[in-house]
Amino acid sequence: MTAVSDTIDQVKGLTDQKYKYGFVTEIESETAPKGLNEDVVRFISARKAEPEWLLDWRLRAYRHWLTMVEPGWAKVSYPPIDYQDAFYYSAPKTKAGPKSLDEVDPELLRTYEKLGIPLKEQELLAGVEPRIAVDAVFDSVSVATTFKAKLEEKGIIFCPISEAVANHPDLVRRYLGSVVPYSDNFFATLNSAVFTDGSFVYIPKGVRCPMELSTYFRINAANTGQFERTLIIADDDSVVSYLEGCTAPKRDENQLHAAVVELVALDRAQIKYSTVQNWYPGDEQGRGGIYNFVTKRGACRGVASKISWTQVETGSAITWKYPSCILQGDDSVGEFYSVAITNHHQQADTGTKMIHIGRNTRSTIVSKGISAGQAQNTYRGQVKILPKATGARNHTQCDSLLIGDRCGAHTVPYIESRNRTARVEHEATTAKISEDQLFYCRQRGLSAEDAVSLIVNGFCKEVLKELPMEFAVEAQKLVGISLEGSVG
C-alpha cells in the first residue's frame, strides 16, 4: 500500500530535524595546548588561580591515572580513545570573567536563549518568585549563574566550583573527593586531574532551598573533552532539588564527557538530583556523538537522610553511568529512577549501586530501558547489604521495551546480602511495542510517531513523574523526539 511508504517518508523527514541543539556558536576561545601531560594539568590549575593543595590533588590524580587502564566490563564497544588527540581546556575569551549578567557576552546569552535556558533574572523584576536558578557551563567554564544574590539571603551557596574554591575553600577542601576519591575509577581519576568547572551547592542547616537549582552544560568547541565536577552538600535538615541538562553541536567525531558528581546529605537532609541528558547522540549511521562516561555518587552520611536520583538519558553515542547511593546513616533512603532511551546505533550501559551500611536503610530502583533501531541498552545494578545493615530493604523494578527486532536489552543485576534480616526484591520484564498497540493508536488518529511517543511515555510514567514539574513536559517531548525514525 502506498500509504505505508508515505508514512516512512514522513518519518524520515522528521528524523533529519531531530536534534535541534546541533548548532555551533561562533565565539573566540582560549584553549590549552592539545594533549594531556602535567603541564596541561598545571595550565588548567593556573588559569583558575587555584591554591597549591588543589594543584597537588590534581597532580596526584594525574599520576595515578597513568597507572590505570580503561574499564572494559561494560556492554559497550568503541574504538580506542586517543587521549593525546584532544583539548582539555576551552573557554570563551572574555576580559576578566563576568561579574554580573549584564557583562556576559551577548553571543553566549543568545546561545542559551536558543537552547531555551533562561539566563536572565527578569522574572524577579516582574515581582514573580523565581522558580529556578541556573548555572550555565559553556565548554570548560561557567559563564553565568542566576539568582545568586537571592539565594545568598538564605545562606545558600550556588556558584561555579572554581569560584567556590576561591571563596569557600574550607567547604571544598573538606568534601571534594570525599564521595568519589581521585583514585576511584579511570574516568573519575581523569576528571580529578583535568576538571575545569561545574557547580557547587551548599545548603545550610535547616534551609529548604526555595527554587530549583540547575546547571546547564553545553559543549561547543570541537575536539574538546568536557570534564565538569559538581559538588552538592546538604547540611542537617536541609532540602534541595537540583537539575542538570546538557546539549552539544552535531559533529562527526566523538567527544568525551567525563564528569563527576558528588552529593553529601547530612542528618535528615534531602537531595533530589535530576538529569535530562540530551548530548548529541550521533547520526543514524552511528557517526559522531558524545561518549558520556560519568561517575555520580551520593553519600547519605546523616541519619534519616535521603538522596534521590532521577535520570532521563536520551542522548550520547555511549552512556556509561551508575548514579549511586552510599547509605551510611541509619534509616537513610536511596532512590534511583531511570529512563534510558537508545535509538539507531546508541549504546547505554547504565544503572546504579545501592550500598547499605546503616541500619534500616532503604533503597528503591526503578529502571526503564527503551531500545530502538540497532541500539543496545543495558541495565547494570548492584545492591549490596553490609553486615551491620540490619533491617535493610531494597526493591528493584527493571523494565525493558524493545521497538523493532534489531536492538537489544540486557539486565545485569548484582545482589550481595551479608545480613540475614535484609530484604532484597528484584523484578524484571521485557516487552515489545506490539503491532496491535500501534495499529490501535493509528486507527484512532495518531501518527505512528505520536503513537510510539505515547506508548513509551506510558511505559516511563513512573519515572517521569519523579521529575520536577517544570521539566516533566520537556522530558515527555524529548522521549518522543529521541525515538523519531524508530518505526515505519
Add this chain to the structure above:
Amino acid sequence: MLEITNLHASVGDRPILKGIDLSVQAGQVHAIMGPNGSGKSTLSYILAGREGYTITEGAVTLDGRDLLAQAPEERAASGVFLAFQYPVEIPGVSNATFLKAALNGVRRRRGEKELDAMEFLKLTRVKCRQLGMTDEMLKRAVNVGFSGGEKKRNEVLQMALLDPRLAVLDETDSGLDIDALRIVADGVNALRGPDRAMLVITHYQRLLSYIVPDRVHVLAHGRIQRSGGKELALELEARGYAEFGVDEAA
C-alpha cells in the same frame, strides 16, 4: 457513502476475501453476520488500514474518496472508526491522554483547531452524559484491568468523541453479559444519526435485537452470500449457517 466493489484480499498467498460488494448509505446501519473464520475481522481491518493484507482486486471508497490509498491515521481523519473485537491495552497512558491525542490528531489532519485541556474535558463530559456513562473511565490507563464490558463501553465512548462518518463495530457483543450488552447497545443507538453509516459485525443475532439494522448480509467463504432485511438475522439464528456450506456446532 461507503462503497466496496469486488474486494479481494489475501494474507500471504492465502485468499481470504474473494469478491465483496457492499454499499452503505449515510444514516444506515448494516449488519454483517457470518461464522467464525469467514473473514469478518479481516474486512474490518482492511477498511481501517491494518498492514499485512494484500488487496489483489477491487476498490473501497468513502464519500467518493479512495480509502485504500490512505494510512490508518488518515482514514481516521476521513471518519473511519473501528471498534475492536479485542481492544488493546496501553499501560501508563490514561484514557483521557489517549483520547485527547487521538482527537487532536484527527482535528489537525482535518485542518481544525486543536482542543485544549478545558475544551476537551467539557466535550468528554457531554459525551459521557449522552451515553449514560461516568467519566471515571477516562482517568484509568487505556483498557488496562478493564472488564470485557468496560472495554467495549470504552470503545463506544471513543467512538462518541471521534464522531466518525463510518463506524465499524467488530463483534462488539462478544464476551458481554446481557446487562453489559444493553448498555453498549444503548450507547451505539445514541450515536446513530443521518450523517453516519454503521457496519455492525456479529456472529450472533442477539446484538441485532438491540441494534436493529436496516440491512443484513451473510458473509461466508470470503463472499457475501445473501442480503436481506432485519428478518434475515432471525432466520439465521433459527437455521444456523449450514445452508452456506458451513458446519458449526455453535
